[in-house]
Each structure stands twice: as structure tokens, then as C-alpha cells.
Amino acid sequence: MTELLTSAQMRAIEAAAIASGMVTGLELMERAGRGVVEAIFEEWPALRAAPQRAVVLCGPGNNGGDGFVVARLLKEWGWEVALFLYGDPARLPPDARTNYLRWCGTGEVRDFLGEIPEGLFDAGPSGDGVVVDALFGTGLARPLDARVRARLAEFRAQGQFCGLHSVAVDMPSGIDSDSGRFLGEDEGWSGVQADLCVTFHRPRVGHFVGEPSVGRLVVKDIGLDGIADRMGRGAACRESTSAADLICRWSGDLRKSGGHKYTHGHALILSGPPGRAGAGRLAARGALRIGAGLVTLGCPPDAMPENAARLDAVMLRPVADGNALAELLVDPRVNAVCLGPGLGTGAREMDLVAAALGDAQRRAVVLDADALTLVARHPELFALLHEACVLTPHAGEFARLFPDIAERLAAPAVTGPAFSRLDATRAAAARAGCVVLFKGPDTVIADPAGRCAVNAALRERAAPWLATAGSGDVLAGFIAGLLARGFSPFDAACTGGWLHVEAARRFGPGLIAEDLPEALSVVFRDLGL
Numbered sequence: 001m002t003e004l005l006t007s008a009q010m011r012a013i014e015a016a017a018i019a020s021g022m023v024t025g026l027e028l029m030e031r032a033g034r035g036v037v038e039a040i041f042e043e044w045p046a047l048r049a050a051p052q053r054a055v056v057l058c059g060p061g062n063n064g065g066d067g068f069v070v071a072r073l074l075k076e077w078g079w080e081v082a083l084f085l086y087g088d089p090a091r092l093p094p095d096a097r098t099n100y101l102r103w104c105g106t107g108e109v110r111d112f113l114g115e116i117p118e119g120l121f122d123a124g125p126s127g128d129g130v131v132v133d134a135l136f137g138t139g140l141a142r143p144l145d146a147r148v149r150a151r152l153a154e155f156r157a158q159g160q161f162c163g164l165h166s167v168a169v170d171m172p173s174g175i176d177s178d179s180g181r182f183l184g185e186d187e188g189w190s191g192v193q194a195d196l197c198v199t200f201h202r203p204r205v206g207h208f209v210g211e212p213s214v215g216r217l218v219v220k221d222i223g224l225d226g227i228a229d230r231m232g233r234g235a236a237c238r239e240s241t242s243a244a245d246l247i248c249r250w251s252g253d254l255r256k257s258g259g260h261k262y263t264h265g266h267a268l269i270l271s272g273p274p275g276r277a278g279a280g281r282l283a284a285r286g287a288l289r290i291g292a293g294l295v296t297l298g299c300p301p302d303a304m305p306e307n308a309a310r311l312d313a314v315m316l317r318p319v320a321d322g323n324a325l326a327e328l329l330v331d332p333r334v335n336a337v338c339l340g341p342g343l344g345t346g347a348r349e350m351d352l353v354a355a356a357l358g359d360a361q362r363r364a365v366v367l368d369a370d371a372l373t374l375v376a377r378h379p380e381l382f383a384l385l386h387e388a389c390v391l392t393p394h395a396g397e398f399a400r401l402f403p404d405i406a407e408r409l410a411a412p413a414v415t416g417p418a419f420s421r422l423d424a425t426r427a428a429a430a431r432a433g434c435v436v437l438f439k440g441p442d443t444v445i446a447d448p449a450g451r452c453a454v455n456a457a458l459r460e461r462a463a464p465w466l467a468t469a470g471s472g473d474v475l476a477g478f479i480a481g482l483l484a485r486g487f488s489p490f491d492a493a494c495t496g497g498w499l500h501v502e503a504a505r506r507f508g509p510g511l512i513a514e515d516l517p518e519a520l521s522v523v524f525r526d527l528g529l
């Protein structure tokens, strides 16, 4: 797992490091600038071969300070560097001002809003180069002024047109680092995507949620590791607990060590009427493949022949109504229930949801798709949610369940830190009193206590093939299977989500939902299980 930080947490860590005397702000800035230059050469090794051209855009704060360092270091490499400053040099913060003065000893400072010199974007002597955006980083507090935005877009676009790589320092300017959202009324504006974004110490939440328009993200060490631990019991330490975990590994133990089938739990998947039971079967197969010892599909009696013809290892039971479900749940070995995929939203299904949630044992329940619609429609069902439940809404279902939270998330972000998908999911989990997995390429999982994780399928971990019918049904089954195996609701949601993306990535193009459970065995083998 990788820890993600908010901008306030990052500031607290930096401030604590500086206050402890272990490093100065100027040293951190030097390391940051050096990190950016290293990342540029690592990303495009050919740039090392001969001097190139750089256009460096510096802003009025310490992000601009990093830009002055980058400009100076590239100039030392013999590059042609043109530097543009937005803001008054006399008002730069002290470390940025020091680096401004160092730069002034070697090169010219041009006005960011002034004329763009002719031929500026002609590639360097070897036909290559970079445009470095060091206008704003974690200090962005409000939307960019229209002139700044237009000029930044012009720099990026012309640079891209002329074949220069686009590099953002810490965050592409204009994006709020806590939410990944563009600040401003017309949120969709993004200028041109940065090919490379170089951040420091730990990634920020905004690098993984929202729409961070970054081709590749590199995190450079600037010597702050362990600072929160070393600070001991100080306030900065408490402030710097992580905002979220990016799931890079599974969070629970997936190994199966001996025992018999009941040792690994029994998941019950409720399915819908004849002709609509495929979604339930997909969920059931997912639950079985992920390692539940037993999986039963409970379907309306008239759907028995269809399901019997399609199932082997998955067991089948008729479940006519809520009473029939309650009878099944008398067996304490049935320890996880999944409702939603292809279920329907009629009286029987409402009864089933009520029976599953009202069960005295308070066993683990995954609610997806139609079950979420029912819970959104009927406050009496919502009131039955408890801490062993997992809700897996996509954006539409989320808006039906939590309309005011969704509205707040959809409203333009005009000040930083802006309301993020993380904030929204946390608020939803607190209100529902259970784990919420808010689906998207930047899936967020939160529990009612505020614990939060991001399962980002972005950039090198992108899995566009997951946008296929039935893939959500399999995810619900994965989570149900892990709950049956004894994972906590939060770990089941995190691990299920992580494996879902990994399975899709292993299979790749051409993926359909049926392939997801089958691809799990390859993922497990790669994990050494």
C-alpha cells in the first residue's frame, strides 16, 4: 500500500522536518528541484545525450521556487533555458526568493503574461526539450485567473505542438491537490495533459482521485521518510496520519491453509427471475473463485431449471420470499449474503433485502445494483444497514442513495481543499453506518469510522476493459466471497476491488465479465499463493 497525503498533511510534515532542524526549507527545495531533473532524465533518457531546450514557468510561491532550481540545474547541464515568472519577485517567499536571486545570476526572468518570444518553442539543439509547469502546487487556493489559465494552456499547447514534453512540478497547475479537481466554475478545463508529474515524499490524494490530467506520476524522495515517527507525540505527527491508502497490494491474507470447505465460509447469492439470473450466476462464480468454501445461489422457484442447467460447483436453492431466506439463514454456516445483481426491485426483492439486513446474527451482506435502488427508495431498509454491510454503488446509485452528498460533489469546486470523492465516500459511509465502495476508475472505499482507501485504476494501472456488462456483478461476488472467508467488510471491499482490477489487467483487451473470475487464478499465482 502507498500512503496518500492531503496538502495540509504534507505541509505539516515539511514544517515538522524544518522545525526539528534536520533539514532547511532551502535544502528541501533544492532536493525537490533535483528530483524533477532526475525524473526528466529517467523518463526520457535521450535528453541526457546532448543539451536541450527548457521553458520553465514559475509561480509566486514555493512551487515557483522549485521551478527556479530546475531552471538552474538544467542550465548547468548546458541547456537553453527560458524562464517566465508569474507574480512580483519582491513578494516571493524566502526560499523561492533565494532561488530566484540565484537564477538571476545566470539567466533572464521574463514576464509570464508578457510577449512570448518568437522561436521559443523551437526544439533544442538535438530537437527535444521540456516545458516545466511550476506555477502552483499544493498552495493553490482558488481558481486560476482567466489570463493565467489561457496563457498556461498556450504554453502547454505550443510546447506539445513543437514536440516538447510537458512536466508538472508537484501538481498540474489549476488542480486542487486534495481532490484532483480543477478549481473554477468550468471544471472541465484542463489545458493540455502533463506527460509527467513529479511530486515529493508521498503522492497526494489529488493524484489519484478526480481527474488528474497526468500521463505519468513519479514520486521523488526528499529525505522526509520517518519524520512523522521521529516527531513522536507532537501535534504534527497526529496531523500527518494518512488521508488514504492507495491499494497496491491486497490487504488481507488470501492464502488458504488447510481445513475443509466450511472453514472457508459459505456465501449465499440471491438472484432474480428467469432470464435475469445471469448476473447472480456471475457473482456466484466470482465468490467461489475467490475462495469461499461453498457458494449457494438462491433464486425464485421458477428460475430453478434455468440455473440448474447452468451451474455445477455452485449449489442451488429456491428462495421464494423473505421467509424462505430467513429459513436459510437459520444455518449459521451461511456467513455472507449478496443481493443486487439482476435481483429486481419488486415486493419479493424488498422482502429479501429486509430479511437479509434484519437478520439477528447481523451477518455480512453485500448490497449492489437493484438492492441499492431498493435501499435508496425505502428509508426503512436504509435504517437496517449495519457495520457488517458493504454497499457498492456506481455514480448513479450513489446519487440515489446520497443525493445531497452527490450534489455537493457535482457542484463546481471553487476553493481548495475542494470536496472530493474521498470526502463524499467518507460522508456516505458515516451516514449509512457501513462500508461504502464508490465505484469508478478512482474507486474509493470508506468505513463509518473514516478509514479510507483508493483503488485507482489509472495510468499504468488503467483497466478500461472493466467497463463491460456484468463486471460489477463479479465484483459484488468477489466481496461476498471474501466476507465468507472471514475478511472484515473494509478489507473485503479493498481486496475485492484490488483483485477485480488485477484480474482485468491480467486478461486485457477482449475481457468480458465471465473472464474475471477465471483470471483470478493467474493473479493468485503471481502473488505466490
Ligand SMILES: NC(=O)C1=CN([C@@H]2O[C@H](COP(=O)(O)OP(=O)(O)OC[C@H]3O[C@@H](n4cnc5c(N)ncnc54)[C@H](OP(=O)(O)O)[C@@H]3O)[C@@H](O)[C@H]2O)[C@@H](O)CC1
Residues within 6 Å of the ligand: 011, 014, 015, 025, 028, 029, 030, 032, 059, 060, 061, 062, 063, 064, 065, 066, 093, 135, 136, 137, 138, 139, 140, 141, 142, 143, 144, 145, 169, 170, 171, 200, 222
Ligand atoms: N514547503 C516546503 O518545504 C516545500 C515545498 N515545496 C514546493 O512548494 C509548493 C507549495 O508551495 P506554496 O505553499 O508556497 O504554494 P504554491 O503552490 O507555490 O502557491 C502559493 C502561492 O500562490 C498564490 N495563489 C494561490 N492560488 C492562486 C491563484 N489561483 N491565483 C494566483 N495566485 C494564487 C498564493 O497567494 P495567496 O493565496 O497568498 O494570495 C501563494 O503566493 C509545493 O507544491 C512544492 O512544489 C517543495 O519545494 C518541497 C519543500
Ligand SMILES: [K+]
Residues within 6 Å of the ligand: 063, 133, 134, 135, 136, 137, 168, 169, 170, 171, 172, 173
Ligand atoms: K505545478
